[in-house]
Every structure is written in C-alpha cells, then in structure tokens.
Amino acid sequence: MKARQGRASLPRYLIEVQDEERERIGRRLHDDFGQQVAAISILLSTLKRGIPNEDKPRLEHIGRIREKLLGLAESMRRLSHELDPTVVQYAGLAAALRMFSAELSTNPGLQVSFETSFEASFEMGGATEILPLAAARGLYRIAQDALRPVSEGRLELCLARSARGVELTIAAVERKMAKALSRAVSGPALARLRQRAAAIGAALRISSSAPGFRLTVALRSKTLLEGGL
Amino acid sequence: MRNSILVVEDYAELRDLVTEILRRNGYEVCQAGNGAEGVALLRRNCGRLGLVLTDAAMPGMCGHALADQIRAGQIRGARADLKIILMTASHETVVERNGLTLLRKPFTEDELIARVREALDGS
Numbered sequence: 001m002k003a004r005q006g007r008a009s010l011p012r013y014l015i016e017v018q019d020e021e022r023e024r025i026g027r028r029l030h031d032d033f034g035q036q037v038a039a040i041s042i043l044l045s046t047l048k049r050g051i052p053n054e055d056k057p058r059l060e061h062i063g064r065i066r067e068k069l070l071g072l073a074e075s076m077r078r079l080s081h082e083l084d085p086t087v088v089q090y091a092g093l094a095a096a097l098r099m100f101s102a103e104l105s106t107n108p109g110l111q112v113s114f115e116t117s118f119e120a121s122f123e124m125g126g127a128t129e130i131l132p133l134a135a136a137r138g139l140y141r142i143a144q145d146a147l148r149p150v151s152e153g154r155l156e157l158c159l160a161r162s163a164r165g166v167e168l169t170i171a172a173v174e175r176k177m178a179k180a181l182s183r184a185v186s187g188p189a190l191a192r193l194r195q196r197a198a199a200i201g202a203a204l205r206i207s208s209s210a211p212g213f214r215l216t217v218a219l220r221s222k223t224l225l226e227g228g229l
Numbered sequence: 230m231r232n233s234i235l236v237v238e239d240y241a242e243l244r245d246l247v248t249e250i251l252r253r254n255g256y257e258v259c260q261a262g263n264g265a266e267g268v269a270l271l272r273r274n275c276g277r278l279g280l281v282l283t284d285a286a287m288p289g290m291c292g293h294a295l296a297d298q299i300r301a302g303q304i305r306g307a308r309a310d311l312k313i314i315l316m317t318a319s320h321e322t323v324v325e326r327n328g329l330t331l332l333r334k335p336f337t338e339d340e341l342i343a344r345v346r347e348a349l350d351g352s
Contacts, residue, residue, distance in 0.1 A: 030286060031239075031286065031288075034318045034334065035240035035242075035243055035334075037334075038240075038243055038318070038334040038335040038336070039242050039243050039246055040335070041334075041335030041336060041337060042243070042246045042250070042335070042338060042341070043246070044337075045337030045338040045339065045340075046250070048337075049338065069335060070335065073334070073335050077318050080318075081319070086286070087319060090285070090293055090319070091319075
C-alpha cells in the first residue's frame with residue numbers, strides 16, 4: 001500500500017523538484033546576472049559622458065553596445081520570469097497573467113487575449129491577498145505549461161469568479177488552434193497539468209466540441225482565504 | 230534633508246556605483262544592503278532623509294515590503310509619504326498602487342539622476 005502511494009506521489013514530487021530548480025536558475029539570472037548587466041549599463045553611461053560630442057563614431061559605438069545590453073537584459077528578464085513566477089507575488093495573479101498573455105502575443109502569429117471578471121479586487125488588493133500564494137502560483141504555472149507549447153493562432157485566457165470559487169479558462173475557438181491546444185495538453189503534458197491542479201486542490205476539466213477546445217481549472221471556495229472574493 | 234538619500238541594494242557593486250553617482254551630483258547618501266538594514270537606518274535618521282532608492286528584489290526583506298512598511302507608517306521616524314524609487318528589472322504593475330516611482334534596470338547615469346530629481350522636486 002505504502003509503495004503504491006509512493007509511486008502515485010512521485011510525479012508530483014518530480015514536478016516540485018523541477019520547479020525548485022527552475023526557480024533557482026530564474027532567481028540566479030535575475031539576482032546575479034541581471035545585477036551585473038545593470039552595473040555594466042551604469043559604467044557604460046559614465047564612459048559615454050567622458051566622450052566629447054564631436055567624437056561621433058565612439059558615441060555611436062557605445063550606443064550600439066547599450067542597445068545590445070538592453071536586448072540582453074530583456075531576454076534575461078523574460079527567461080527569469082518564465083522560470084521563476086515571483087511576479088505573481090509582487091504584481092498579483094491577474095496582472096501576472098496579463099503580462100504573460102502580452103508576452104506570448106509578441107510571438108508572430110500568436111494572439112492571446114486575457115480577461116478577468118474581478119480585475120478591481122485583484123488590482124486593489126493583489127491576487128495573493130485573495131488567493132493563497134501557492135494557489136496563485138499553481139494557476140500561473142498551469143497557464144504557462146498549457147500555453148508555452150502553442151506557437152500560433154488565437155487563444156482566450158480568462159480568470160473569473162465562479163459560484164464555487166475561482167476558474168481559470170484557456171479556450172481556443174478556431175479549429176486549427178483547438179487542435180494545437182488539444183495536442184499541447186495531451187499525454188504526459190495533461191498528466192502534469194492534472195498533478196499541478198491536484199497540488200493546489202483544484203479540478204481540471206477539458207471540454208472539446210468542434211471547432212473549439214476549452215481547458216478549465218476550477219479552484220473551490222474552501223481553498224480561498226476567508227474574507228476573500 | 231531634501232538632498233539626503235537612502236540607497237538600499239543587496240548587490241554591493243551596484244550599490245557603490247549608484248552611491249558614487251549620487252554623491253558626485255551633490256546628494257548625501259547612506260547605504261543599506263537589504264530591507265532590514267534600511268529600516269534600521271530610517272529609524273536612526275529620524276526624518277532627515279528625503280528619498281529612499283531601493284532595489285525591488287532582495288533576499289530577506291525586499292523593496293516592496295520596505296515600501297509597504299514606510300507607507301503604513303510602521304517605521305518610527307520615517308514619514309509615510311517619504312519619496313520612494315523602486316529599482317527593478319521587472320515590468321512591475323504594483324508600483325503605481327503604492328505611489329512609488331519606478332526606475333527600470335538596466336539604467337544609465339542620466340536616467341538615475343533624472344528620476345531622483347523628479348522625485349525630490351515633486352515633494
């Protein structure tokens with residue numbers, strides 16, 4: 001019996017270990033590499049101030065280095081956020097999901113819209129004051145895992161209050177996109193999403209009716225903090 | 230008082246660079262390596278500081294928590310409406326809620342001084 005329980009909990013354990021490792025790398029990217037880039041940027045700007053305005057080639061050269069540095073910083077920021085969802089803690093779940101949607105929509109051919117029915121309460125109080133932080137991070141990770149493999153099409157992401165609690169919905173309304181999303185959340189990927197949902201006490205539902213596809217993660221009200229929502 | 234700035238940054242090289250630039254531009258600067266040290270310095274300086282320039286993400290007490298404590302009037306001697314600039318590499322959305330000024334990393338010397346002047350001139 002014990003051995004069976006151990007096997008059943010193994011995938012969740014592996015997901016936790018992998019998440020911890022990703023978060024460690026994400027923090028390192030932000031706290032160490034990001035700080036070094038910030039220091040180089042300041043040093044570069046100090047160097048630029050010492051160059052006379054007439055020396056246009058050198059000024060242009062420094063300008064190009066700075067552009068590269070900004071590009072590097074942006075790439076590092078994106079990767080860091082992808083690996084470590086600390087943004088959920090600082091900005092709240094709704095804001096974090098909106099940023100994530102906007103970031104995905106920068107990919108050519110991919111358009112992810114985001115809607116929430118209780119924007120005001122999330123923005124005013126911060127999602128983590130309404131949802132336990134672990135639940136907010138869990139929902140964010142589910143959105144990440146489901147949407148990352150999708151590379152083109154139009155998707156709708158929605159965070160809404162339901163009769164029983166909170167629901168996160170990812171929906172594709174076009175046939176081609178529905179196929180891509182159903183492929184992205186099938187097999188081991190679906191098992192992983194179910195484990196993530198179970199870890200925060202949520203239920204995961206998939207409904208497929210041509211031409212659409214919908215994935216819903218429902219978090220019951222008992223999981224929410226008292227006085228929230 | 231108006232020209233006194235508390236710099237809170239855990240990365241020593243960046244903290245020293247920022248301090249050097251601010252001093253070169255005529256500001257008085259004291260330094261802290263994290264939020265808790267920042268709180269201690271705020272208590273010790275009892276209202277003599279005009280601005281707190283803090284990193285957002287730091288081990289222990291982060292810049293957000295430090296700003297929240299200041300705004301809530303929980304730090305003895307520090308005004309709740311003290312000017313605060315948050316240095317961050319993230320696309321923060323929470324900052325406007327607390328009336329903070331944002332300085333996106335990586336920034337230049339000119340951007341740093343411009344933000345500091347804006348914050349202090351607005352007081």
